Amino acid sequence: MSTPLLEIKNLHVRVEDNEILKGVNLTLNRGEVHAIMGRNGSGKSTLSYVLAGKEDYEVTEGEILLDGENLLEMEADERAAAGVFLAFQYPIEIPGVATMTFLKAAMNAQRKARGEGELSTPDFMRAVKEAAGLLEIKQDMLKRPLNVGFSGGEKKRAEILQMALLAPKLCILDETDSGLDIDALKVVSEGVNKLRSPERSMLVITHYQRLLNYIVPDVVHVFSAGRVVETGDKSLALELEAKGYADFDESNAA
Numbered sequence: 001m002s003t004p005l006l007e008i009k010n011l012h013v014r015v016e017d018n019e020i021l022k023g024v025n026l027t028l029n030r031g032e033v034h035a036i037m038g039r040n041g042s043g044k045s046t047l048s049y050v051l052a053g054k055e056d057y058e059v060t061e062g063e064i065l066l067d068g069e070n071l072l073e074m075e076a077d078e079r080a081a082a083g084v085f086l087a088f089q090y091p092i093e094i095p096g097v098a099t100m101t102f103l104k105a106a107m108n109a110q111r112k113a114r115g116e117g118e119l120s121t122p123d124f125m126r127a128v129k130e131a132a133g134l135l136e137i138k139q140d141m142l143k144r145p146l147n148v149g150f151s152g153g154e155k156k157r158a159e160i161l162q163m164a165l166l167a168p169k170l171c172i173l174d175e176t177d178s179g180l181d182i183d184a185l186k187v188v189s190e191g192v193n194k195l196r197s198p199e200r201s202m203l204v205i206t207h208y209q210r211l212l213n214y215i216v217p218d219v220v221h222v223f224s225a226g227r228v229v230e231t232g233d234k235s236l237a238l239e240l241e242a243k244g245y246a247d248f249d250e251s252n253a254a
């Protein structure tokens with residue numbers, strides 16, 4: 001067996017003196033799509049932030065390996081260059097920076113960190129046009145400042161556009177489906193599915209089983225009170241939808 005793309009072992013994380021993650025174990029093999037479902041406040045976004053390298057999270061125990069390397073020793077920009085991408089639950093607005101400019105800067109920063117030269121403008125334009133077309137994002141939106149005044153659904157599409165252009169090897173989608181109408185959900189899911197590849201793994205955080213009809217996961221994890229309490233195949237999501245979280249909370253308490 002080759003090294004898993006991502007290994008999270010007994011991860012404990014504190015935020016401002018509160019222990020939020022309490023021993024997360026999760027292994028993501030190359031090419032796999034795993035879904036994480038769990039109650040509000042169970043720590044899903046915290047896990048995604050810790051993976052992306054956001055500051056203010058104190059890891060008190062455990063480790064995270066990306067391709068066998070210690071991810072926790074890497075700065076956020078090094079992680080991005082190594083191919084970690086987080087599509088935020090609440091995308092950040094960047095006033096004064098056109099989306100197009102932001103995308104080019106992000107792509108070039110990643111290329112630079114990898115020792116590659118800058119993309120030529122025609123190559124960049126071609127890549128953006130293709131990816132934006134797939135996600136049905138209009139060109140005039142790309143001229144507007146990133147996420148400023150974008151509707152909830154437009155922000156989510158813009159996140160997936162960044163993801164498509166950066167071609168990460170670990171994609172973390174934090175509630176990318178929230179705020180999307182039914183048609184947008186299909187468009188965005190198709191965009192995500194096009195990015196599925198044997199070399200790329202995805203962690204898809206969602207509250208809704210419906211998303212998993214479009215982005216069909218290999219593995220589903222139930223998260224409760226800061227850890228993974230149950231792991232199964234896609235039928236686990238249906239079971240959760242039918243029963244709610246109470247049964248799983250009990251197994252957590254046991």
Ligand SMILES: Nc1ncnc2c1ncn2[C@@H]1O[C@H](COP(=O)(O)OP(=O)(O)OP(=O)(O)O)[C@@H](O)[C@H]1O
Nearest residue numbers: 015016018020038039040041042043044045046047
């Ligand atoms: N900076 C902080 N200070 C104090 N508590 C925090 C901080 N950040 C997160 N928490 C707490 O950590 C817990 C986990 O939050 P997190 O955002 O990871 O939950 P979640 O599973 O993503 O929930 P949701 O499904 O609502 O998105 C919550 O109780 C939250 O209030």
Ligand SMILES: [Mg+2]
Nearest residue numbers: 044045046089
């Ligand atoms: Mg969250």
